Amino acid sequence: MAGRAMFLAACVHGSLWFRNRLQYGLAILGPQKETSGVASLALLCIIVLTLPRPVRRLFYECFFIIHILTCVAFVVAMCYHTSYASPWIFPPLTFCGVDILLRLFRYRIKAATLTAQDTHMTMIRVHNCDDGWLAGQHVRLRVLFSSRGDSGAFVQVILDGPYGGSSVDLGLYESAFLIAGGSGVTFTLGLLDDIVGRCVRLGRSQGERTRRIEFTWCIRSFEWFAPMLIDITTAASNSTVDLHISIFITCSQACDPEAVLHIPNSIDTLSRPAVHNLLRDFISFPSSWEKEDSIDMHA
Known part of the structure:
Protein backbone atom coordinates (compact mmCIF):
# COMPACT_ATOMS: atom_id res chain seq x y z
CA MET A 1 0.00 0.00 0.00
CA ALA A 2 2.83 2.42 0.87
CA GLY A 3 4.54 1.69 -2.45
CA ARG A 4 1.36 2.30 -4.44
CA ALA A 5 0.76 5.57 -2.57
CA MET A 6 4.31 6.70 -3.32
CA PHE A 7 3.89 5.83 -7.01
CA LEU A 8 0.60 7.74 -7.18
CA ALA A 9 2.14 10.79 -5.49
CA ALA A 10 5.14 10.65 -7.84
CA CYS A 11 2.83 10.47 -10.89
CA VAL A 12 0.85 13.50 -9.69
CA HIS A 13 4.05 15.43 -8.97
CA GLY A 14 5.61 14.46 -12.30
CA SER A 15 2.50 15.15 -14.40
CA LEU A 16 2.10 18.64 -12.94
CA TRP A 17 5.76 19.35 -13.57
CA PHE A 18 5.52 18.09 -17.18
CA ARG A 19 2.42 20.24 -17.73
CA ASN A 20 4.26 23.29 -16.43
CA ARG A 21 7.26 22.70 -18.70
CA LEU A 22 5.10 22.15 -21.77
CA GLN A 23 2.85 25.13 -21.04
CA TYR A 24 5.75 27.56 -20.88
CA GLY A 25 7.85 25.92 -23.61
CA LEU A 26 10.66 24.86 -21.30
CA ALA A 27 12.99 21.93 -21.89
CA ILE A 28 12.04 18.78 -20.02
CA LEU A 29 15.63 17.60 -19.63
CA GLY A 30 18.09 20.16 -18.39
CA PRO A 31 19.98 20.68 -15.14
CA GLN A 32 20.68 17.88 -12.70
CA LYS A 33 17.45 18.34 -10.75
CA GLU A 34 15.20 17.91 -13.79
CA THR A 35 17.16 15.03 -15.31
CA SER A 36 17.40 13.09 -12.05
CA GLY A 37 13.68 13.67 -11.40
CA VAL A 38 12.68 12.23 -14.78
CA ALA A 39 15.04 9.31 -14.20
CA SER A 40 13.53 8.67 -10.75
CA LEU A 41 9.99 8.63 -12.15
CA ALA A 42 11.01 6.32 -15.00
CA LEU A 43 12.69 3.89 -12.60
CA LEU A 44 9.65 3.92 -10.33
CA CYS A 45 7.41 3.12 -13.31
CA ILE A 46 9.64 0.16 -14.22
CA ILE A 47 9.42 -1.14 -10.64
CA VAL A 48 5.62 -0.91 -10.62
CA LEU A 49 5.16 -2.41 -14.10
CA THR A 50 7.19 -5.49 -13.18
CA LEU A 51 5.33 -6.11 -9.91
CA PRO A 52 2.11 -7.82 -11.13
CA ARG A 53 1.87 -11.48 -10.15
CA PRO A 54 1.79 -12.89 -13.73
CA VAL A 55 5.11 -11.17 -14.48
CA ARG A 56 6.70 -12.49 -11.31
CA ARG A 57 5.37 -16.00 -11.90
CA LEU A 58 6.48 -16.28 -15.53
CA PHE A 59 9.75 -14.32 -15.40
CA TYR A 60 10.81 -14.47 -11.76
CA GLU A 61 14.57 -14.53 -12.39
CA CYS A 62 14.40 -11.47 -14.65
CA PHE A 63 11.99 -9.76 -12.25
CA PHE A 64 14.32 -10.31 -9.30
CA ILE A 65 17.36 -8.83 -11.06
CA ILE A 66 15.40 -5.88 -12.49
CA HIS A 67 13.76 -5.19 -9.13
CA ILE A 68 17.06 -5.06 -7.24
CA LEU A 69 18.85 -2.92 -9.84
CA THR A 70 15.99 -0.44 -10.31
CA CYS A 71 15.46 -0.02 -6.55
CA VAL A 72 19.13 0.82 -6.03
CA ALA A 73 19.12 3.17 -9.02
CA PHE A 74 15.92 4.85 -7.78
CA VAL A 75 17.46 5.60 -4.38
CA VAL A 76 20.58 7.08 -6.00
CA ALA A 77 18.54 9.18 -8.45
CA MET A 78 16.35 10.53 -5.64
CA CYS A 79 19.41 11.65 -3.68
CA TYR A 80 20.58 13.60 -6.75
CA HIS A 81 17.08 14.96 -7.36
CA THR A 82 16.60 16.64 -3.99
CA SER A 83 18.57 17.11 -0.79
CA TYR A 84 15.38 16.57 1.21
CA ALA A 85 15.32 12.87 0.26
CA SER A 86 18.24 11.82 2.46
CA PRO A 87 16.38 11.81 5.84
CA ARG A 103 19.89 -13.04 8.15
CA LEU A 104 23.52 -13.94 7.48
CA PHE A 105 23.72 -15.50 10.94
CA ARG A 106 20.81 -17.78 9.99
CA TYR A 107 22.29 -18.93 6.69
CA ARG A 108 23.63 -22.46 6.51
CA ILE A 109 25.25 -24.23 3.57
CA LYS A 110 24.40 -27.93 3.51
CA ALA A 111 24.66 -30.90 1.21
CA ALA A 112 21.35 -32.10 -0.17
CA THR A 113 19.96 -34.72 -2.52
CA LEU A 114 17.46 -33.83 -5.25
CA THR A 115 15.04 -36.60 -6.14
CA ALA A 116 12.38 -36.14 -8.83
CA GLN A 117 9.08 -37.59 -7.58
CA ASP A 118 7.35 -36.97 -10.92
CA THR A 119 7.05 -34.13 -13.44
CA HIS A 120 5.52 -31.82 -10.80
CA MET A 121 7.45 -32.50 -7.59
CA THR A 122 11.09 -32.65 -6.53
CA MET A 123 12.04 -33.84 -3.06
CA ILE A 124 15.04 -32.09 -1.49
CA ARG A 125 16.58 -34.10 1.33
CA VAL A 126 19.02 -31.99 3.37
CA HIS A 127 21.64 -34.04 5.22
CA ASN A 128 23.00 -33.42 8.74
CA CYS A 129 20.39 -30.80 9.51
CA ASP A 130 18.15 -32.27 12.20
CA ASP A 131 18.72 -29.93 15.16
CA GLY A 132 17.04 -26.67 16.13
CA TRP A 133 13.70 -27.34 14.42
CA LEU A 134 10.13 -27.10 15.65
CA ALA A 135 7.12 -28.80 14.09
CA GLY A 136 5.59 -26.85 11.21
CA GLN A 137 8.56 -24.56 10.60
CA HIS A 138 9.83 -23.78 7.11
CA VAL A 139 13.03 -22.49 5.50
CA ARG A 140 13.94 -20.47 2.45
CA LEU A 141 16.14 -22.65 0.29
CA ARG A 142 18.37 -21.91 -2.68
CA VAL A 143 20.16 -24.52 -4.75
CA LEU A 144 23.63 -23.19 -5.54
CA PHE A 145 24.44 -25.37 -8.54
CA SER A 146 22.19 -27.77 -10.39
CA SER A 147 21.66 -29.05 -13.90
CA ARG A 148 19.54 -31.51 -15.80
CA GLY A 149 20.15 -35.06 -14.70
CA ASP A 150 20.96 -34.11 -11.09
CA SER A 151 18.24 -36.39 -9.69
CA GLY A 152 19.79 -38.44 -6.89
CA ALA A 153 23.03 -36.44 -6.92
CA PHE A 154 24.48 -34.33 -4.11
CA VAL A 155 24.17 -30.56 -4.47
CA GLN A 156 24.94 -27.61 -2.21
CA VAL A 157 22.00 -25.60 -0.87
CA ILE A 158 21.66 -22.46 1.25
CA LEU A 159 19.15 -22.61 4.09
CA ASP A 160 17.67 -19.42 5.51
CA GLY A 161 15.67 -20.09 8.64
CA PRO A 162 13.83 -21.80 10.16
CA TYR A 163 10.82 -19.50 10.29
CA GLY A 164 7.20 -19.80 11.34
CA GLY A 165 5.77 -22.78 13.13
CA SER A 166 2.59 -23.29 15.11
CA SER A 167 1.62 -20.98 17.95
CA VAL A 168 -0.66 -23.71 19.34
CA ASP A 169 0.62 -26.76 21.21
CA LEU A 170 -1.59 -29.62 20.04
CA GLY A 171 -0.57 -31.64 23.07
CA LEU A 172 -2.73 -29.39 25.27
CA TYR A 173 -5.93 -30.55 23.57
CA GLU A 174 -7.70 -33.90 23.53
CA SER A 175 -8.83 -33.49 19.89
CA ALA A 176 -6.99 -31.96 16.94
CA PHE A 177 -8.32 -31.21 13.45
CA LEU A 178 -5.66 -30.64 10.76
CA ILE A 179 -6.67 -29.67 7.22
CA ALA A 180 -4.51 -28.63 4.27
CA GLY A 181 -4.65 -28.20 0.53
CA GLY A 182 -1.88 -29.07 -1.90
CA SER A 183 1.66 -28.37 -0.72
CA GLY A 184 0.27 -26.81 2.46
CA VAL A 185 0.42 -30.34 3.85
CA THR A 186 4.11 -29.78 4.60
CA PHE A 187 2.94 -27.70 7.58
CA THR A 188 0.19 -29.99 8.87
CA LEU A 189 2.19 -33.16 8.22
CA GLY A 190 4.97 -31.81 10.42
CA LEU A 191 2.47 -31.11 13.20
CA LEU A 192 0.94 -34.58 12.80
CA ASP A 193 4.30 -36.32 12.94
CA ASP A 194 5.28 -34.28 16.00
CA ILE A 195 2.16 -34.94 18.07
CA VAL A 196 2.05 -38.66 17.19
CA GLY A 197 5.73 -38.96 18.05
CA ARG A 198 5.23 -37.24 21.40
CA CYS A 199 2.23 -39.40 22.28
CA VAL A 200 3.49 -42.75 20.96
CA ARG A 201 7.27 -42.81 20.72
CA LEU A 202 7.97 -40.57 23.73
CA GLY A 203 5.11 -41.94 25.82
CA ARG A 204 3.46 -38.57 26.56
CA SER A 205 6.52 -37.43 28.51
CA GLN A 206 5.26 -33.84 28.66
CA GLY A 207 1.73 -34.75 29.71
CA GLU A 208 0.20 -34.63 26.22
CA ARG A 209 -3.60 -34.97 26.32
CA THR A 210 -4.25 -35.64 22.62
CA ARG A 211 -6.44 -38.69 22.01
CA ARG A 212 -8.15 -37.97 18.71
CA ILE A 213 -6.73 -36.55 15.48
CA GLU A 214 -8.54 -35.91 12.20
CA PHE A 215 -6.12 -35.26 9.33
CA THR A 216 -7.67 -33.97 6.09
CA TRP A 217 -5.83 -33.25 2.86
CA CYS A 218 -7.11 -32.01 -0.51
CA ILE A 219 -4.65 -32.83 -3.30
CA ARG A 220 -4.46 -33.83 -6.96
CA SER A 221 -2.19 -36.78 -6.19
CA PHE A 222 -0.63 -37.93 -2.92
CA GLU A 223 1.94 -40.55 -3.90
CA TRP A 224 4.74 -38.20 -2.84
CA PHE A 225 3.79 -38.21 0.86
CA ALA A 226 2.21 -41.66 1.12
CA PRO A 227 5.29 -43.34 2.71
CA MET A 228 5.40 -40.72 5.48
CA LEU A 229 1.67 -41.03 6.12
CA ILE A 230 2.00 -44.82 6.28
CA ASP A 231 4.79 -44.56 8.87
CA ILE A 232 2.75 -42.17 11.04
CA THR A 233 -0.50 -44.17 10.85
CA THR A 234 1.34 -47.41 11.56
CA ALA A 235 2.89 -45.89 14.68
CA ALA A 236 -0.51 -44.67 15.88
CA SER A 237 -2.44 -47.84 15.01
CA ASN A 238 -1.69 -49.72 18.25
CA SER A 239 -1.67 -46.74 20.59
CA THR A 240 -4.09 -44.57 22.52
CA VAL A 241 -4.13 -42.02 19.69
CA ASP A 242 -7.23 -42.27 17.48
CA LEU A 243 -5.88 -41.07 14.13
CA HIS A 244 -8.13 -40.86 11.08
CA ILE A 245 -7.00 -39.60 7.65
CA SER A 246 -9.28 -38.26 4.92
CA ILE A 247 -7.74 -37.55 1.52
CA PHE A 248 -9.78 -35.73 -1.12
CA ILE A 249 -8.34 -36.31 -4.60
CA THR A 250 -9.12 -33.58 -7.15
CA CYS A 251 -7.34 -34.90 -10.25
CA SER A 252 -8.92 -33.59 -13.43
CA GLN A 253 -9.02 -37.02 -15.07
CA ALA A 254 -10.41 -40.27 -13.68
CA CYS A 255 -8.01 -41.71 -11.14
CA ASP A 256 -7.16 -45.37 -11.02
CA PRO A 257 -8.23 -46.80 -7.63
CA GLU A 258 -5.65 -49.57 -7.98
CA ALA A 259 -2.89 -46.96 -8.10
CA VAL A 260 -3.80 -45.50 -4.70
CA LEU A 261 -1.34 -46.60 -2.05
CA HIS A 262 -2.72 -48.37 1.00
CA ILE A 263 -2.66 -46.08 4.06
CA PRO A 264 -4.03 -47.53 7.31
CA ASN A 265 -7.23 -46.05 8.72
CA SER A 266 -7.77 -43.68 5.79
CA ILE A 267 -10.58 -42.81 3.41
CA ASP A 268 -9.81 -41.49 -0.08
CA THR A 269 -12.54 -39.59 -1.89
CA LEU A 270 -12.62 -38.40 -5.50
CA SER A 271 -14.17 -35.01 -4.80
CA ARG A 272 -13.57 -31.66 -3.19
CA PRO A 273 -14.19 -31.44 0.56
CA ALA A 274 -17.05 -29.55 2.18
CA VAL A 275 -15.21 -28.03 5.11
CA HIS A 276 -18.36 -27.22 7.08
CA ASN A 277 -19.44 -30.87 6.89
CA LEU A 278 -16.02 -32.04 8.05
CA LEU A 279 -16.08 -29.69 11.02
CA ARG A 280 -19.64 -30.67 11.89
CA ASP A 281 -18.79 -34.38 11.86
CA PHE A 282 -15.62 -33.79 13.86
CA ILE A 283 -17.43 -31.81 16.55
CA SER A 284 -20.56 -33.96 16.67
CA PHE A 285 -19.11 -37.43 16.96
CA PRO A 286 -16.96 -38.75 19.80
CA SER A 287 -13.71 -40.57 19.28
CA SER A 288 -15.23 -43.86 18.15
CA TRP A 289 -13.60 -44.64 14.84
CA GLU A 290 -12.69 -48.25 14.38
CA LYS A 291 -9.02 -48.88 13.83
CA GLU A 292 -9.44 -50.60 10.48
CA ASP A 293 -7.35 -50.51 7.36
CA SER A 294 -9.63 -49.13 4.69
CA ILE A 295 -9.33 -47.55 1.30
CA ASP A 296 -12.72 -46.42 0.03
CA MET A 297 -13.08 -44.68 -3.33
CA HIS A 298 -16.17 -42.50 -3.77
CA ALA A 299 -16.77 -40.64 -7.03
Missing part, protein backbone atom coordinates in the same frame (compact mmCIF):
# COMPACT_ATOMS: atom_id res chain seq x y z
CA TRP A 88 13.71 9.58 4.27
CA ILE A 89 16.08 7.20 2.49
CA PHE A 90 19.02 6.45 4.76
CA PRO A 91 17.06 5.27 7.86
CA PRO A 92 15.18 2.59 5.83
CA LEU A 93 18.45 1.56 4.20
CA THR A 94 19.97 1.18 7.66
CA PHE A 95 17.12 -1.07 8.78
CA CYS A 96 17.45 -3.10 5.57
CA GLY A 97 21.20 -3.50 6.12
CA VAL A 98 20.68 -4.66 9.71
CA ASP A 99 18.05 -7.15 8.52
CA ILE A 100 20.42 -8.58 5.91
CA LEU A 101 23.22 -8.80 8.49
CA LEU A 102 20.99 -10.69 10.93
Whole structure:
Protein backbone atom coordinates (compact mmCIF):
# COMPACT_ATOMS: atom_id res chain seq x y z
CA MET A 1 0.00 0.00 0.00
CA ALA A 2 2.83 2.42 0.87
CA GLY A 3 4.54 1.69 -2.45
CA ARG A 4 1.36 2.30 -4.44
CA ALA A 5 0.76 5.57 -2.57
CA MET A 6 4.31 6.70 -3.32
CA PHE A 7 3.89 5.83 -7.01
CA LEU A 8 0.60 7.74 -7.18
CA ALA A 9 2.14 10.79 -5.49
CA ALA A 10 5.14 10.65 -7.84
CA CYS A 11 2.83 10.47 -10.89
CA VAL A 12 0.85 13.50 -9.69
CA HIS A 13 4.05 15.43 -8.97
CA GLY A 14 5.61 14.46 -12.30
CA SER A 15 2.50 15.15 -14.40
CA LEU A 16 2.10 18.64 -12.94
CA TRP A 17 5.76 19.35 -13.57
CA PHE A 18 5.52 18.09 -17.18
CA ARG A 19 2.42 20.24 -17.73
CA ASN A 20 4.26 23.29 -16.43
CA ARG A 21 7.26 22.70 -18.70
CA LEU A 22 5.10 22.15 -21.77
CA GLN A 23 2.85 25.13 -21.04
CA TYR A 24 5.75 27.56 -20.88
CA GLY A 25 7.85 25.92 -23.61
CA LEU A 26 10.66 24.86 -21.30
CA ALA A 27 12.99 21.93 -21.89
CA ILE A 28 12.04 18.78 -20.02
CA LEU A 29 15.63 17.60 -19.63
CA GLY A 30 18.09 20.16 -18.39
CA PRO A 31 19.98 20.68 -15.14
CA GLN A 32 20.68 17.88 -12.70
CA LYS A 33 17.45 18.34 -10.75
CA GLU A 34 15.20 17.91 -13.79
CA THR A 35 17.16 15.03 -15.31
CA SER A 36 17.40 13.09 -12.05
CA GLY A 37 13.68 13.67 -11.40
CA VAL A 38 12.68 12.23 -14.78
CA ALA A 39 15.04 9.31 -14.20
CA SER A 40 13.53 8.67 -10.75
CA LEU A 41 9.99 8.63 -12.15
CA ALA A 42 11.01 6.32 -15.00
CA LEU A 43 12.69 3.89 -12.60
CA LEU A 44 9.65 3.92 -10.33
CA CYS A 45 7.41 3.12 -13.31
CA ILE A 46 9.64 0.16 -14.22
CA ILE A 47 9.42 -1.14 -10.64
CA VAL A 48 5.62 -0.91 -10.62
CA LEU A 49 5.16 -2.41 -14.10
CA THR A 50 7.19 -5.49 -13.18
CA LEU A 51 5.33 -6.11 -9.91
CA PRO A 52 2.11 -7.82 -11.13
CA ARG A 53 1.87 -11.48 -10.15
CA PRO A 54 1.79 -12.89 -13.73
CA VAL A 55 5.11 -11.17 -14.48
CA ARG A 56 6.70 -12.49 -11.31
CA ARG A 57 5.37 -16.00 -11.90
CA LEU A 58 6.48 -16.28 -15.53
CA PHE A 59 9.75 -14.32 -15.40
CA TYR A 60 10.81 -14.47 -11.76
CA GLU A 61 14.57 -14.53 -12.39
CA CYS A 62 14.40 -11.47 -14.65
CA PHE A 63 11.99 -9.76 -12.25
CA PHE A 64 14.32 -10.31 -9.30
CA ILE A 65 17.36 -8.83 -11.06
CA ILE A 66 15.40 -5.88 -12.49
CA HIS A 67 13.76 -5.19 -9.13
CA ILE A 68 17.06 -5.06 -7.24
CA LEU A 69 18.85 -2.92 -9.84
CA THR A 70 15.99 -0.44 -10.31
CA CYS A 71 15.46 -0.02 -6.55
CA VAL A 72 19.13 0.82 -6.03
CA ALA A 73 19.12 3.17 -9.02
CA PHE A 74 15.92 4.85 -7.78
CA VAL A 75 17.46 5.60 -4.38
CA VAL A 76 20.58 7.08 -6.00
CA ALA A 77 18.54 9.18 -8.45
CA MET A 78 16.35 10.53 -5.64
CA CYS A 79 19.41 11.65 -3.68
CA TYR A 80 20.58 13.60 -6.75
CA HIS A 81 17.08 14.96 -7.36
CA THR A 82 16.60 16.64 -3.99
CA SER A 83 18.57 17.11 -0.79
CA TYR A 84 15.38 16.57 1.21
CA ALA A 85 15.32 12.87 0.26
CA SER A 86 18.24 11.82 2.46
CA PRO A 87 16.38 11.81 5.84
CA TRP A 88 13.71 9.58 4.27
CA ILE A 89 16.08 7.20 2.49
CA PHE A 90 19.02 6.45 4.76
CA PRO A 91 17.06 5.27 7.86
CA PRO A 92 15.18 2.59 5.83
CA LEU A 93 18.45 1.56 4.20
CA THR A 94 19.97 1.18 7.66
CA PHE A 95 17.12 -1.07 8.78
CA CYS A 96 17.45 -3.10 5.57
CA GLY A 97 21.20 -3.50 6.12
CA VAL A 98 20.68 -4.66 9.71
CA ASP A 99 18.05 -7.15 8.52
CA ILE A 100 20.42 -8.58 5.91
CA LEU A 101 23.22 -8.80 8.49
CA LEU A 102 20.99 -10.69 10.93
CA ARG A 103 19.89 -13.04 8.15
CA LEU A 104 23.52 -13.94 7.48
CA PHE A 105 23.72 -15.50 10.94
CA ARG A 106 20.81 -17.78 9.99
CA TYR A 107 22.29 -18.93 6.69
CA ARG A 108 23.63 -22.46 6.51
CA ILE A 109 25.25 -24.23 3.57
CA LYS A 110 24.40 -27.93 3.51
CA ALA A 111 24.66 -30.90 1.21
CA ALA A 112 21.35 -32.10 -0.17
CA THR A 113 19.96 -34.72 -2.52
CA LEU A 114 17.46 -33.83 -5.25
CA THR A 115 15.04 -36.60 -6.14
CA ALA A 116 12.38 -36.14 -8.83
CA GLN A 117 9.08 -37.59 -7.58
CA ASP A 118 7.35 -36.97 -10.92
CA THR A 119 7.05 -34.13 -13.44
CA HIS A 120 5.52 -31.82 -10.80
CA MET A 121 7.45 -32.50 -7.59
CA THR A 122 11.09 -32.65 -6.53
CA MET A 123 12.04 -33.84 -3.06
CA ILE A 124 15.04 -32.09 -1.49
CA ARG A 125 16.58 -34.10 1.33
CA VAL A 126 19.02 -31.99 3.37
CA HIS A 127 21.64 -34.04 5.22
CA ASN A 128 23.00 -33.42 8.74
CA CYS A 129 20.39 -30.80 9.51
CA ASP A 130 18.15 -32.27 12.20
CA ASP A 131 18.72 -29.93 15.16
CA GLY A 132 17.04 -26.67 16.13
CA TRP A 133 13.70 -27.34 14.42
CA LEU A 134 10.13 -27.10 15.65
CA ALA A 135 7.12 -28.80 14.09
CA GLY A 136 5.59 -26.85 11.21
CA GLN A 137 8.56 -24.56 10.60
CA HIS A 138 9.83 -23.78 7.11
CA VAL A 139 13.03 -22.49 5.50
CA ARG A 140 13.94 -20.47 2.45
CA LEU A 141 16.14 -22.65 0.29
CA ARG A 142 18.37 -21.91 -2.68
CA VAL A 143 20.16 -24.52 -4.75
CA LEU A 144 23.63 -23.19 -5.54
CA PHE A 145 24.44 -25.37 -8.54
CA SER A 146 22.19 -27.77 -10.39
CA SER A 147 21.66 -29.05 -13.90
CA ARG A 148 19.54 -31.51 -15.80
CA GLY A 149 20.15 -35.06 -14.70
CA ASP A 150 20.96 -34.11 -11.09
CA SER A 151 18.24 -36.39 -9.69
CA GLY A 152 19.79 -38.44 -6.89
CA ALA A 153 23.03 -36.44 -6.92
CA PHE A 154 24.48 -34.33 -4.11
CA VAL A 155 24.17 -30.56 -4.47
CA GLN A 156 24.94 -27.61 -2.21
CA VAL A 157 22.00 -25.60 -0.87
CA ILE A 158 21.66 -22.46 1.25
CA LEU A 159 19.15 -22.61 4.09
CA ASP A 160 17.67 -19.42 5.51
CA GLY A 161 15.67 -20.09 8.64
CA PRO A 162 13.83 -21.80 10.16
CA TYR A 163 10.82 -19.50 10.29
CA GLY A 164 7.20 -19.80 11.34
CA GLY A 165 5.77 -22.78 13.13
CA SER A 166 2.59 -23.29 15.11
CA SER A 167 1.62 -20.98 17.95
CA VAL A 168 -0.66 -23.71 19.34
CA ASP A 169 0.62 -26.76 21.21
CA LEU A 170 -1.59 -29.62 20.04
CA GLY A 171 -0.57 -31.64 23.07
CA LEU A 172 -2.73 -29.39 25.27
CA TYR A 173 -5.93 -30.55 23.57
CA GLU A 174 -7.70 -33.90 23.53
CA SER A 175 -8.83 -33.49 19.89
CA ALA A 176 -6.99 -31.96 16.94
CA PHE A 177 -8.32 -31.21 13.45
CA LEU A 178 -5.66 -30.64 10.76
CA ILE A 179 -6.67 -29.67 7.22
CA ALA A 180 -4.51 -28.63 4.27
CA GLY A 181 -4.65 -28.20 0.53
CA GLY A 182 -1.88 -29.07 -1.90
CA SER A 183 1.66 -28.37 -0.72
CA GLY A 184 0.27 -26.81 2.46
CA VAL A 185 0.42 -30.34 3.85
CA THR A 186 4.11 -29.78 4.60
CA PHE A 187 2.94 -27.70 7.58
CA THR A 188 0.19 -29.99 8.87
CA LEU A 189 2.19 -33.16 8.22
CA GLY A 190 4.97 -31.81 10.42
CA LEU A 191 2.47 -31.11 13.20
CA LEU A 192 0.94 -34.58 12.80
CA ASP A 193 4.30 -36.32 12.94
CA ASP A 194 5.28 -34.28 16.00
CA ILE A 195 2.16 -34.94 18.07
CA VAL A 196 2.05 -38.66 17.19
CA GLY A 197 5.73 -38.96 18.05
CA ARG A 198 5.23 -37.24 21.40
CA CYS A 199 2.23 -39.40 22.28
CA VAL A 200 3.49 -42.75 20.96
CA ARG A 201 7.27 -42.81 20.72
CA LEU A 202 7.97 -40.57 23.73
CA GLY A 203 5.11 -41.94 25.82
CA ARG A 204 3.46 -38.57 26.56
CA SER A 205 6.52 -37.43 28.51
CA GLN A 206 5.26 -33.84 28.66
CA GLY A 207 1.73 -34.75 29.71
CA GLU A 208 0.20 -34.63 26.22
CA ARG A 209 -3.60 -34.97 26.32
CA THR A 210 -4.25 -35.64 22.62
CA ARG A 211 -6.44 -38.69 22.01
CA ARG A 212 -8.15 -37.97 18.71
CA ILE A 213 -6.73 -36.55 15.48
CA GLU A 214 -8.54 -35.91 12.20
CA PHE A 215 -6.12 -35.26 9.33
CA THR A 216 -7.67 -33.97 6.09
CA TRP A 217 -5.83 -33.25 2.86
CA CYS A 218 -7.11 -32.01 -0.51
CA ILE A 219 -4.65 -32.83 -3.30
CA ARG A 220 -4.46 -33.83 -6.96
CA SER A 221 -2.19 -36.78 -6.19
CA PHE A 222 -0.63 -37.93 -2.92
CA GLU A 223 1.94 -40.55 -3.90
CA TRP A 224 4.74 -38.20 -2.84
CA PHE A 225 3.79 -38.21 0.86
CA ALA A 226 2.21 -41.66 1.12
CA PRO A 227 5.29 -43.34 2.71
CA MET A 228 5.40 -40.72 5.48
CA LEU A 229 1.67 -41.03 6.12
CA ILE A 230 2.00 -44.82 6.28
CA ASP A 231 4.79 -44.56 8.87
CA ILE A 232 2.75 -42.17 11.04
CA THR A 233 -0.50 -44.17 10.85
CA THR A 234 1.34 -47.41 11.56
CA ALA A 235 2.89 -45.89 14.68
CA ALA A 236 -0.51 -44.67 15.88
CA SER A 237 -2.44 -47.84 15.01
CA ASN A 238 -1.69 -49.72 18.25
CA SER A 239 -1.67 -46.74 20.59
CA THR A 240 -4.09 -44.57 22.52
CA VAL A 241 -4.13 -42.02 19.69
CA ASP A 242 -7.23 -42.27 17.48
CA LEU A 243 -5.88 -41.07 14.13
CA HIS A 244 -8.13 -40.86 11.08
CA ILE A 245 -7.00 -39.60 7.65
CA SER A 246 -9.28 -38.26 4.92
CA ILE A 247 -7.74 -37.55 1.52
CA PHE A 248 -9.78 -35.73 -1.12
CA ILE A 249 -8.34 -36.31 -4.60
CA THR A 250 -9.12 -33.58 -7.15
CA CYS A 251 -7.34 -34.90 -10.25
CA SER A 252 -8.92 -33.59 -13.43
CA GLN A 253 -9.02 -37.02 -15.07
CA ALA A 254 -10.41 -40.27 -13.68
CA CYS A 255 -8.01 -41.71 -11.14
CA ASP A 256 -7.16 -45.37 -11.02
CA PRO A 257 -8.23 -46.80 -7.63
CA GLU A 258 -5.65 -49.57 -7.98
CA ALA A 259 -2.89 -46.96 -8.10
CA VAL A 260 -3.80 -45.50 -4.70
CA LEU A 261 -1.34 -46.60 -2.05
CA HIS A 262 -2.72 -48.37 1.00
CA ILE A 263 -2.66 -46.08 4.06
CA PRO A 264 -4.03 -47.53 7.31
CA ASN A 265 -7.23 -46.05 8.72
CA SER A 266 -7.77 -43.68 5.79
CA ILE A 267 -10.58 -42.81 3.41
CA ASP A 268 -9.81 -41.49 -0.08
CA THR A 269 -12.54 -39.59 -1.89
CA LEU A 270 -12.62 -38.40 -5.50
CA SER A 271 -14.17 -35.01 -4.80
CA ARG A 272 -13.57 -31.66 -3.19
CA PRO A 273 -14.19 -31.44 0.56
CA ALA A 274 -17.05 -29.55 2.18
CA VAL A 275 -15.21 -28.03 5.11
CA HIS A 276 -18.36 -27.22 7.08
CA ASN A 277 -19.44 -30.87 6.89
CA LEU A 278 -16.02 -32.04 8.05
CA LEU A 279 -16.08 -29.69 11.02
CA ARG A 280 -19.64 -30.67 11.89
CA ASP A 281 -18.79 -34.38 11.86
CA PHE A 282 -15.62 -33.79 13.86
CA ILE A 283 -17.43 -31.81 16.55
CA SER A 284 -20.56 -33.96 16.67
CA PHE A 285 -19.11 -37.43 16.96
CA PRO A 286 -16.96 -38.75 19.80
CA SER A 287 -13.71 -40.57 19.28
CA SER A 288 -15.23 -43.86 18.15
CA TRP A 289 -13.60 -44.64 14.84
CA GLU A 290 -12.69 -48.25 14.38
CA LYS A 291 -9.02 -48.88 13.83
CA GLU A 292 -9.44 -50.60 10.48
CA ASP A 293 -7.35 -50.51 7.36
CA SER A 294 -9.63 -49.13 4.69
CA ILE A 295 -9.33 -47.55 1.30
CA ASP A 296 -12.72 -46.42 0.03
CA MET A 297 -13.08 -44.68 -3.33
CA HIS A 298 -16.17 -42.50 -3.77
CA ALA A 299 -16.77 -40.64 -7.03
